Amino acid sequence: MLKISKKADYALMALQHIAAVQFGDVTPGRVVNTKEIAEEYNIPLELLAKVLQTLAKNALIESHNGPKGGYLLARRAHQITIAQILESIEGPLGITDCSHEKDGEFCMQRENCHIRTPLLKVQDSIAQLLNNMTLQDMMGGTPLITIQSPTAQGVER
Amino acid sequence: MLKISKKADYALMALQHIAAVQFGDVTPGRVVNTKEIAEEYNIPLELLAKVLQTLAKNALIESHNGPKGGYLLARRAHQITIAQILESIEGPLGITDCSHEKDGEFCMQRENCHIRTPLLKVQDSIAQLLNNMTLQDMMGGTPLITIQSPTAQGVER
């Protein structure tokens, strides 16, 4: 349950790789293309391309066309949150269907629903978790994750 | 993204309702059948039945057959965690595909995968969150219109 899609997985791998190349010690500032990532991680080429297109459309990376072209991070690694990446691919975070109801829309169970409020608190906790974790935290070192539990007890790491 | 299925939603509603009836003030200990829940929350009857069957198979509720039959909570509300409910319906928690790899199974990206470890930490945080929240925390009735009672607040343990 709560599994993220393959595409989101690929997006995380790709961004991690791009960041590693771009800010790494070997060839800093180098542009990295789709084929390189696909071969490195055994990802279907055309599918990865589609993922990167989406990321570019959401201004997480910049695309440079033509030979010697490829992708570049649009921002610094610590300014790109995991939440932004996942939401770019899979749409806004929503544990329940009624999470983002506009005015006038109701689910059929809304009137007597007792589980909406607690579930929204769970959702907020997960949102905080994903928003407080950046691409930088995925680079090399061990990240520090903090989560605010709705049961008013902090859970660490 | 990270949306739980309708069936899981229905499971939560049903269990909340059963708990409310069973430990409520009106008719404590009463057995509640599928039809009652389906009508109360506008859930497709046959689908809800399937959900309740699964919950019974996982020993979260007890099924009593025949006329005047129905379902009963197998344990106290505070001993049933949200994680147990969701996992009964949707299977074990797994953010990534490689979360529960047995020995010998590897995803194609495993060798160079830099995102596995951080993602597993995210997964652990969510697991703790869901394990620390019980069905009891969903009781206390904060539906759509009612005012929150300071004593009967939904999300404290």
Add this chain to the structure above:
DNA sequence: ATGATCTCCGATCAATAAGGTCGGACTAAG
């Protein structure tokens, strides 16, 4: 300047899982 090549881009198709439905089996009351 121009051709050729490499890249990104949008639309299309197949596989999988979810959502929903049907009829049968069992139990207990009358």
Add this chain to the structure above:
DNA sequence: CTTAGTCCGACCTTATTGATCGGAGATCAT
């Protein structure tokens, strides 16, 4: 024993995800 009401298991339909194909734009070499 009959009958009504319940749970139970297998089946079908629809939606989402995963994967694919051909075309458009841009850059470099000639």
